[in-house]
Amino acid sequence: MRCAWLLPAGGAILAAPYAQVAHAAEYLSVDAAQRKAFPEATAFEAIVVAADVKAAIAKEAGRFVVEPRIWRVRGGDRTLGWLFVDDVIGKQELITYALALDATGAVRSLEILAYRETHGDAIRLPAWRAQFTGKRVSDPVRLDADIRNVSGATLSCRHVTEGVRRLLLIHERVLAHA
Amino acid sequence: MPETVVDIRRAQPWLGTRVEIVASGGPLRAVEAAIEAAFAAIAGVHHALSAQDDDSELARVNRAALGAPQAVSQAFRDVLACALDVARESGGAFDPALGMLPAAARAVAAGSPAAPRATWRDVRLHGGAVRFARPLALDFDGIAKGYAVDRAIAALVAGGVTAACVNAGGDLRVIGPRDETVHVRTGGAQSVLLPVATIGDAALATSAYGGARRSIGGRFRTPLIEPRNRLPVMSTRTVSIVAPTCMLADALTKVVALRGRRAAATLARLGASATILTPARGTWRCTRIAGAPAATRGAD
Numbered sequence: 001m002r003c004a005w006l007l008p009a010g011g012a013i014l015a016a017p018y019a020q021v022a023h024a025a026e027y028l029s030v031d032a033a034q035r036k037a038f039p040e041a042t043a044f045e046a047i048v049v050a051a052d053v054k055a056a057i058a059k060e061a062g063r064f065v066v067e068p069r070i071w072r073v074r075g076g077d078r079t080l081g082w083l084f085v086d087d088v089i090g091k092q093e094l095i096t097y098a099l100a101l102d103a104t105g106a107v108r109s110l111e112i113l114a115y116r117e118t119h120g121d122a123i124r125l126p127a128w129r130a131q132f133t134g135k136r137v138s139d140p141v142r143l144d145a146d147i148r149n150v151s152g153a154t155l156s157c158r159h160v161t162e163g164v165r166r167l168l169l170i171h172e173r174v175l176a177h178a
Numbered sequence: 179m180p181e182t183v184v185d186i187r188r189a190q191p192w193l194g195t196r197v198e199i200v201a202s203g204g205p206l207r208a209v210e211a212a213i214e215a216a217f218a219a220i221a222g223v224h225h226a227l228s229a230q231d232d233d234s235e236l237a238r239v240n241r242a243a244l245g246a247p248q249a250v251s252q253a254f255r256d257v258l259a260c261a262l263d264v265a266r267e268s269g270g271a272f273d274p275a276l277g278m279l280p281a282a283a284r285a286v287a288a289g290s291p292a293a294p295r296a297t298w299r300d301v302r303l304h305g306g307a308v309r310f311a312r313p314l315a316l317d318f319d320g321i322a323k324g325y326a327v328d329r330a331i332a333a334l335v336a337g338g339v340t341a342a343c344v345n346a347g348g349d350l351r352v353i354g355p356r357d358e359t360v361h362v363r364t365g366g367a368q369s370v371l372l373p374v375a376t377i378g379d380a381a382l383a384t385s386a387y388g389g390a391r392r393s394i395g396g397r398f399r400t401p402l403i404e405p406r407n408r409l410p411v412m413s414t415r416t417v418s419i420v421a422p423t424c425m426l427a428d429a430l431t432k433v434v435a436l437r438g439r440r441a442a443a444t445l446a447r448l449g450a451s452a453t454i455l456t457p458a459r460g461t462w463r464c465t466r467i468a469g470a471p472a473a474t475r476g477a478d
Contacts, residue, residue: 001377001378001379001380001420001422001449002357002376002377002378002379002380003375003376003377003378003380003420003451004357004375004376004377005374005375005420005451005453005466006359006373006374006375006376007372007373007374007453007455007464008464009453009464009465009466010463010464010465011463011464012458012461012462012463013372013455013461013462013463013464014460014461023361023371025187025189025198026187027187027188027189027198028188095196097191110190110191111188111189111190112188112189112190112191112196115189115196147361147371148200148343148358148359149343149345149350149352149358149359149360149361150345150348150360150361150362150363150371151345151348151349151350151360151361151362151363151374151382151383151384151418152348152361152362152363152364152365152369152371152384152386152416155195155196155347156194156195157191157194157195157196158194160191161191
């Protein structure tokens with residue numbers, strides 16, 4: 001066990017002013033998430049869901065933060081399942097995640113693709129969120145790169161659970177009949 | 179020629195939080211397979227020890243262990259044995275027996291109003307079975323996340339990974355030759371991010387109390403409970419513990435949050451050390467328990 005405590009004991013510590021983004025991590029690109037969830041897939045067909053369906057789901061299960069990206073996963077002629085990429089916003093974190101469903105609509109995997117934390121209300125601004133759109137692991141947004149491991153007040157993943165619920169409703173109402 | 183990777187970094191939502199695994203030290207496919215196994219180990223702990231899930235092993239034991247001894251899994255035994263150890267070593271400052279009673283046990287408890295409140299001393303663990311001597315409910319909230327991290331590390335090692343960091347919402351453990359710097363996010367509205375420690379082959383857990391309290395039914399509730407009288411404690415401390423295992427670090431954050439410097443002997447006996455951050459007029463005051471930097475250096 002090796003341990004070196006870094007903060008001077010006894011004295012008063014003045015915390016440095018916040019960076020706009022306190023902590024961020026990129027895990028998987030959308031391509032990598034597709035390959036990982038469905039290694040046997042031959043094609044991913046993008047699906048667009050009608051706005052009125054999403055509006056109805058938003059009413060009972062909360063608003064979508066972004067337009068969720070949806071693919072029908074093909075293995076030759078068969079539908080292997082469905083893949084969603086969606087964002088959720090917590091108190092101070094933006095989480096991009098990928099949900100994979102099998103052909104029956106059962107959850108096959110749930111992966112976090114990216115995580116960004118900020119201070120204040122920047123996360124609510126479309127312009128702040130937009131700077132991450134389409135970013136991938138090979139093209140990382142340079143943030144506080146030296147902050148690798150954060151310990152402290154636990155951030156809840158409740159918003160991911162709510163997001164998954166919305167996507168399952170899309171499957172139940174639209175994709176299951178497609 | 180085998181393809182060697184630097185770092186594979188993945189995250190999944192488990193245990194109500196974001197669990198991140200960074201691993202390296204082998205061929206890409208082997209490291210990826212080891213990470214899969216590590217997430218599966220975390221999922222296993224999540225399903226066995228969840229207090230919210232009525233189908234969990236924990237819920238089953240809480241419903242039935244007052245009547246008859248309940249056989250439990252290895253994971254359950256590991257966590258309960260450690261929880262009882264920390265309870266004993268801390269004089270009950272950590273107590274896993276303070277969970278919400280299930281309905282059936284509440285009825286029994288109501289029938290015997292003279293009985294003193296149950297504590298960890300009323301939990302019996304013998305030969306792979308658990309029995310309660312009084313109506314009580316186990317709650318592994320303050321320790322299960324740390325245990326899940328330890329199981330994930332074990333799965334990574336079994337999979338041939340030589341360097342890794344597993345971080346379950348701030349409870350983390352590092353293995354391998356590389357030391358990792360850990361930042362702590364303090365609690366409360368004035369939350370800041372500070373580099374708190376550099377660790378290697380060690381675990382670090384933090385409990386950050388921001389003075390939060392809620393009024394439920396006219397009574398104040400806080401995330402921190404004093405086991406002696408079961409009253410909520412208002413705390414503004416952010417407590418980080420470094421220990422050999424994440425389970426131990428996780429459990430000890432509660433002990434230090436309640437006892438402060440008086441927990442020094444407990445920490446020393448368990449091979450742990452602590453830093454407490456307390457807000458003080460726009461700055462943070464830092465208190466260290468159990469020695470100077472690197473005082474805990476030694477055998478794993």
